[in-house]
Amino acid sequence: MERTIIADIFDPKLIGNEVCVKGWVRTRRGNKQVQFVALNDGSTIKNIQIVFDMAKFNEEQLKPITTGAAICVEGRLVESMGKGQTAEIQADKLEIYGTADPEQYPLQKKGHTLEFLREKAHLRMRTNTFGAVFRVRSVLAYAIHKFFNERGFYYLNTPLITESDCEGAGAMFQVTTLPLKEIPKDENGEVNYSEDFFGKQTALTVSGQLEGELGATALGAIYTFGPTFRAENSNTPRHLAEFWMIEPEVAFNDITDNMNLAEDFIKYCIKFALDNARDDIQFLNDMYDKELIERLEGVISQEFVRLPYTEGVKILEASGKKFEFPVYWGADLQSEHERYLVEEHFKRPVILTDYPKEIKAFYMKQNEDGKTVRAMDVLFPKIGEIIGGSEREENYDKLLKRIEELNIPMKDMWWYLDTRRFGTVPHSGFGLGFERLILFVTGMTNIRDVIPFPRTPNNAEF
Numbered sequence: 001m002e003r004t005i006i007a008d009i010f011d012p013k014l015i016g017n018e019v020c021v022k023g024w025v026r027t028r029r030g031n032k033q034v035q036f037v038a039l040n041d042g043s044t045i046k047n048i049q050i051v052f053d054m055a056k057f058n059e060e061q062l063k064p065i066t067t068g069a070a071i072c073v074e075g076r077l078v079e080s081m082g083k084g085q086t087a088e089i090q091a092d093k094l095e096i097y098g099t100a101d102p103e104q105y106p107l108q109k110k111g112h113t114l115e116f117l118r119e120k121a122h123l124r125m126r127t128n129t130f131g132a133v134f135r136v137r138s139v140l141a142y143a144i145h146k147f148f149n150e151r152g153f154y155y156l157n158t159p160l161i162t163e164s165d166c167e168g169a170g171a172m173f174q175v176t177t178l179p180l181k182e183i184p185k186d187e188n189g190e191v192n193y194s195e196d197f198f199g200k201q202t203a204l205t206v207s208g209q210l211e212g213e214l215g216a217t218a219l220g221a222i223y224t225f226g227p228t229f230r231a232e233n234s235n236t237p238r239h240l241a242e243f244w245m246i247e248p249e250v251a252f253n254d255i256t257d258n259m260n261l262a263e264d265f266i267k268y269c270i271k272f273a274l275d276n277a278r279d280d281i282q283f284l285n286d287m288y289d290k291e292l293i294e295r296l297e298g299v300i301s302q303e304f305v306r307l308p309y310t311e312g313v314k315i316l317e318a319s320g321k322k323f324e325f326p327v328y329w330g331a332d333l334q335s336e337h338e339r340y341l342v343e344e345h346f347k348r349p350v351i352l353t354d355y356p357k358e359i360k361a362f363y364m365k366q367n368e369d370g371k372t373v374r375a376m377d378v379l380f381p382k383i384g385e386i387i388g389g390s391e392r393e394e395n396y397d398k399l400l401k402r403i404e405e406l407n408i409p410m411k412d413m414w415w416y417l418d419t420r421r422f423g424t425v426p427h428s429g430f431g432l433g434f435e436r437l438i439l440f441v442t443g444m445t446n447i448r449d450v451i452p453f454p455r456t457p458n459n460a461e462f
């Protein structure tokens with residue numbers, strides 16, 4: 001008999017039909033006359049209740065049905081009398097695929113902490129919470145591709161292994177096939193990279209942006225969506241060593257176009273999740289964060305504040321608030337400052353623009369004042385920075401001057417500079433941290449809980 005996934009089983013048209021479901025047992029309870037099993041197959045947060053009439057089954061047959069066991073049930077789908085569910089299955093046939101010894105199965109009991117489940121990352125997706133989080137993650141990934149495809153963007157895959165850390169966005173993970181026990185050295189005692197796989201020193205990428213600019217100045221509008229690596233040794237609830245980033249880059253867009261794109265994009269994704277992962281978000285709202293849905297709807301319905309960094313710093317200085325890190329013009333804002341502006345001062349998302357050039361990357365377009373660049377960070381409640389972007393410096397001489405001022409090795413940059421030598425155009429783009437978006441949409445508070453297999457210092461087991 002053909003299997004129906006549980007996400008589809010609550011269709012009222014199916015009532016009265018013979019159905020087959022397969023999944024993992026969440027709970028079993030009951031008495032000598034009747035037993036109830038809550039079954040989940042991962043397709044939805046909802047369980048289907050299976051009713052075993054003990055006139056048709058015996059206790060011995062049902063004994064292996066413990067929490068975590070995998071089973072297949074055939075029976076008739078009927079309207080349910082129980083509260084909180086619309087349909088249930090009266091079992092006729094039972095097949096057991098795999099048992100889960102209650103003495104050993106780590107998820108036997110309910111109500112484990114998120115910290116405990118992090119240690120059981122190989123199984124935690126079977127819980128309601130992580131099932132919900134990772135379904136939301138998948139729905140958001142689809143929303144991202146859909147948004148850009150509807151707007152004529154092309155999906156560009158940029159390399160994960162790169163030769164240069166042009167951006168200085170973060171510490172890099174080196175990629176090498178050199179024997180670590182016997183590293184080849186040259187006459188000066190330096191590592192001899194000509195013997196390495198690529199003949200040069202290479203590392204995992206910290207951003208696809210520079211290659212994305214090559215794509216945008218050819219295809220017009222592109223986006224990347226892939227893994228990004230930063231060897232930051234900071235154990236914060238907002239940083240991973242391996243995370244996913246979405247980086248649109250658009251020829252002929254200025255900073256205002258870029259802000260409009262960022263705002264439309266993030267609102268579209270949040271709305272798409274509310275419309276397409278409602279049950280999961282409702283569950284997370286009820287279990288973890290009673291203001292979640294209200295916050296999500298608030299962000300969609302309000303215009304983001306757009307404010308120059310200089311004005312932002314004035315507000316922070318005038319706030320009278322004692323911050324852990326001091327604020328002054330020129331300081332790189334910390335998440336406590338970002339969250340003050342968003343959560344306490346404006347009470348909605350803020351796009352902060354025109355940062356001091358010293359705290360931003362070399363490629364950002366320089367303003368006339370000689371002090372600031374056309375950067376834009378989108379700041380969100382509970383998160384702080386969720387997007388970082390800018391209009392890019394398209395003037396060859398100005399860009400070159402900045403590269404020299406910052407002592408960025410020129411020989412690594414020739415291909416990037418070619419975009420400014422041949423048919424240079426104004427262009428802009430940004431990077432959205434996928435996990436930070438998922439944090440916001442799910443209401444989770446630790447970034448380790450929104451990626452299936454988190455990579456953080458001392459943690460790469462599974």
Ligand code: ATP
Pocket residue numbers: 169230232238239240241243245385386387388389431432433434435436
């Ligand atoms: P932060 O200041 O929060 O460390 P950043 O300024 O280094 O971030 P960018 O280089 O601007 O970040 O990267 C673009 C986006 O990627 C950020 O806005 C953020 O959403 C995300 N991001 C950056 N670093 C990480 C990380 N280590 N883990 C997860 N997401 C990250």
Ligand code: MN
Pocket residue numbers: 377385387388389
């Ligand atoms: Mn940034």
